[in-house]
Amino acid sequence: MRYLEITVPADRREAVLDVLDDEGTEYVVTEEATSDAIDDAAVVRLPLPTRAVEPILDRLADAGLEDATSRVVVIDAQTVVSREFDELLDRYSHGGTRGERTSRQVLRTKADEFTPGITVYLVMLLISAVVATAGLLADSPAVVVGSMVIAPLLGPALAASVGIVTGDDELQATGFRYQALGVAVVILASIGIATLARLAGLEPGGVDIVVVAELEERVSPNLLSVAVALGAGIAGILSLTRGFSEAIVGVMIAAALIPPAAAVGITTAWGMYGAALGAFVLVVVNVLSINLAALVTLWVAGYRPQGLFEVSPTRRQTVTYVAVFGIALLVLAAPLAGITLLEFQTTQLKSSADESVEAVLEEPEYDHLEEESVEVVLDDDYPIRSIDRVVVTVRGAAFESGLELESDPDADPPEPALADRLHDRVTAEITDPVVVELRYVVSDERGERADDELLVVRTAGGSR
Template identity: 75%
Template sequence: MRYIEITIPDGQRRAVLDVLEAEGVDYIVSDEVGRQEHDAAVRFPLPTRAVEGVLDRLSEADLSGARVVVIDAETVVSEEFDELRERHSHGGTRGERTSRQVLETKADELTPAFRIYVVMLLISAVVATSGLLADSPAVVVGSMVIAPLLGPALAASVGIVTGNDGLRSTGFRYQLVGVAVVVAASIGLAWLARLAGFEPGGVDIVVVAELQERVSPNLFSLAVALGAGVAGILSLTRGFSEAIVGVMIAAALIPPAAAVGITTAWGMWGAAFGAFVLVVVNVLSINLAALVTLWVAGYRPQGLFEVSPTRRQTATYLAVFAVALLVLAAPLGAITLIEFQTTQVASAADEEVEAVLAEPRYDHLEAESVEVVLDDDYPFRSIDRVVVTVRSDELAPDPALGELIFDAVAADVDDPPIVEVRYAVADERYPVDWEETDDREWLAGQEGNERLDRQYVQVVEP
């Protein structure tokens, strides 16, 4: 519920009261005495759903110079108000829908001062970069919590739909600057980490799990950004938790932007490109989802004291976002296809290995793992080899086994990969799981103590 107060310009009292009476609004009027030359002040409660419609009707009264204040109301005890609320319940539903005027104010309030915005993003970038390098999900989540991205991410769409050019330009500017700040700060921190010897040059830094999923993104990454855009608008229009939604938006932007900086500092341009595409796709997805959600919710570009602009601007932005998203989603589709093929090869290889080892002559062997290894050509990786690890109690590998496994795997794929068979042979002097043995002093005191698994590798190429 909302409580509205309007100061009425001279000569406009009757026009305003006629609108309120036509809408069935229970109001009070008092003469206005103050610095401004106003005729009166009118106050009245409204259901949240009715605010936008009533203010739009009042705009027809040409209230130039009026002042409108919208206040949250806890409760209203009035039969007239109950009737008004029922009339605006839209088929019995009483869910709240924030008015367009209040929506603009909330989006603006959620956008912090520029200096504070930059400082908070610098802190978030440092935390995110540290979390990615340390492969710490908890630290990465912490970087999302402190990133003030909710307001800027939604301000642009709110500005477009409501015809507020200032809010729209502020939202776009903050988003572009925010991504640039996080990428630049991540490059600097990652470069210092590399210089300090955190990782030697040439190391594939993206083997870190928290990084790997951001430098080679798939189509499922779109779900996070699209969901964040929809949830962000719902948080503004329906009163859901804005803090939680802000974390969701930051999850779609902060870690990928930090991944761009880290991979750039390591000179891994393919991985940096993959992470950058993810950042751009997520920005477009958030804006597109927010804009579509606002339009479906019924928000239109009409101001209280201005002539309603055309809807062409909203349609233009929708088309630009959609086309750009489709173009940039193509690389994500290619990566998704590669991952699907990898899963198929892994499943087929696992079945074929089990079938080969089921032969009586290989009763002494046990399949330990089957892994499909991709190359390092980020972001469009391809299958490099299939690694099969078998455990045996004999010291000599069977040369024919590699050929059998290769033939079996090759029969299920169009482009046969390299097959690498690893024999993990347990030394009979010590337990196989020596690393989990609590009696370390006994192990250290044994003469000739050494690693218990001797590994033989057989490589079969196409």
């Protein structure tokens, strides 16, 4: 519920009261002096259901209440006890549903309030970038989540879309400017922190930094990332328009932006520019997805680019932004679709290889061998990788396989035909050439693994 105070000049009073009478609202009119010395100024006070604020203000605007001498203050109201108000509430509840829909005027104010001052914004983003970088390097999901909590991205992520549909050019420009600045600050800060970490020898994944789980999923993103960002944009608008928890939704939006931006900085500092490109594409895709989802959600919810105290703009601007966001998102989502397809193929190949290896090792001549693992390994050509090889590891006792525990890695394999046999079986149902790498893990007579004894045979239809 809302409580409105409307300052009305004398020449608009009759038109305003006619609208309120026609709507069946209760109101109080008082004669008051104003700082603008408006002759015969009156203040009209009235309670309204939240859903009624926007249509009634639009009707008042049509009645001429939109010049510089008119003012409207909207205040939250906890309770209104009135039979007439209950009737008005029922009329604007759309068939008994009393869910609140924030008015366009209040929505614009809330979006502006969630956008902090530039100094606070930059400081909080710097802190978030440091925490996110540390969390990714330490492979700590809890620390990464902490970086999302403190990132003030809800307001900027939604302000642009709210500005577009409400015709507020200043709010729109602020939203876009803050988003671009925020991503740049996080990337640059992460580059600095990651460079210091590398110089200090803090390489949790060795030379290939992206083997860290928290990083790997962001340098080679799939289409599920788009779904996360679209959900964040929709949830963000619903938090503004329906009163859901803004803090929780803010974390969701930060989850789509802060870790990928930090991943760009880390991989850049390590000189892995392909991986950095993949993470940067994810950042851009997420920004576009959030803005597109927010804009479409606002439009579907009935918010239109028109408002009180301003000239109503055309809808062309909104349609233009939707088209630009949509086309850009489709173009950038193409490589993500390729990565998603690769993951699907990898899963299929892994399942097929498991079955093939199990079938081959069940043959009588390989009774002394036991499957230890089957792994599909991708190459390091980020962001769009490809299948490099299938690694099959089998275990056998040293005395059974004929190997000495101190065997030479370049020695002939104990089962010369097994490598080709596995390759033929694994690749029987696929068209692309695949390298099958066979590894023998040697165990002692008691069947305990001797970790230092490993003989590797690589095959691609034959040894290589």
